[in-house]
Amino acid sequence: MADFANYKVISNKLKKRFLLRRPNVSEVSEQFLSLSRDLNQFKAYSGYCCLAVARCEHSMGNTAAETQALLDSARLLRDGDQLNGAISAYRHALRVSHKSLHTSIYGELATLYKRHQKYLEASNVYIEANLLKEAIDCFLSCSQWERALETFSRVDSSVMTESDFVTLFLLKLYLNDTNKCEFNLPIVECNPQNDELMDLNIMLESLLIWSQTRSEDIVDSIAAHLFPKLNGHQNQLLYLILTEKDD
Template sequence: MAAEADFLLRYRAVSNKLKKRFLRKPNVAEASEQFGQLAKELKQEECLQYAGFCNLAVARCEQTLFNAAGEALALTDAARLFLQAEKETQRLQCPGFEEHLQAATNCYSFAIKVYIELNQPVMAASLCLELGNALKEMNKPGEACVYYHRAAELQSQVPIECLLSLGKVASCKIIMCAFVDVIARCEVCRVLLLMLLQPPPQKLLPEHAQTLEKYDWESFDSHSQVNNLPESVFLLLQSVVMACQEKDLESLKVLQVELWPLLTPEQNHLLHLVLQEVVSPSGRGV
């Protein structure tokens, strides 16, 4: 807490020097140097996020001085400090909203933009890759994929480097497919559980109603709303929903045979329970 209070006092003291006064221009270069020195001290004390804020202040000063290269460098330093702070938070398993990661991403994005404006695509691409690698390491392949793809675009004049970045894009997409499989399994289980419980309309939660609407035969292009499921599974599941609504036991038996090899053991057990419920309703949804 003492370190935080000291940081705020010193930060405000330097910031006050930037305020315009009558017949006196603020010394922006001096303020930039002082913010930079404060950032170094805070980094040594492992107050990473505060050091990041100081580097952001340096970047704003350099922007005022029309020093784009200095601005990009300060933004990059800030991004790396925020990223390091996020990694430390995750290592300690502290609760949070990934605010340091968001700050890091914003700083990287601004630095990339500045390097592009400076006509330095190589530097911009290297930062895209740096952020992409960090996001992938944090188990965020979807977000990493965006920056790898951006790096490949910036490396269009360097074919080998561009191919390497596209390889990273492909790697993320492979990982993301595993996530899609998990989502698909959850979708099937959710539908089967709703068929098993059969909650009355007045007790049906809005999100559950939206799920069932996707399997309505009259819904326009329903499969596009559940594109994480193979079309064959979707169509069979759609038929299960209709058969349950009609209490059509014979159709359900046929559908069970067709779905059996496509479902997990847990899902097949749920489908078996659905059939039993149609044969002998237990009033679970009441």
């Protein structure tokens, strides 16, 4: 590619060789940035140019500009399907950036992993960022039930929604033997004025009773009534409770 061939020309300006004076790094950085813009339709090449910008800004001690160049590179490499390069750029940005930017950078990195269905990696990124509910969702997406339950134990109940309480209840029910240990789980907090929530509570209580008694007379009714009230992850847990725990 003719335009990208200029990358080597610009890079050579940073080499002292027989020059009698130091190279103008600021000027080289601007040239790499300009080349990146010229190559914008070729995302990967443009991203590599931004990495070169970041190196220049680092050598000049311009942390903010280095961070921005790394993020620009990560996004371009991401859009150019250069997964490993994008991950590396995001990680580098986390090392040099101000802490105030970390949450958003972690969020972009986790989203990148999810785009490639790498949910376990995404969940670990969310854990690093202390975004626990987002981590739980990813653990559920890759069937890491125990890790989802453990992470729930670290979530402040004041930020949990009704749906979170339902998911937590189902996780505990699936991972515990109700006939071998005390199982006084709080069903999702009930609002007496909410008929739909009241019905859900009743069905969850029925599910707990079934898990303790294994009465075949009610299992089909429980499944039929609960299924439309639950989301995808919750229905997967319901299926596991009704099948695997019945083996």
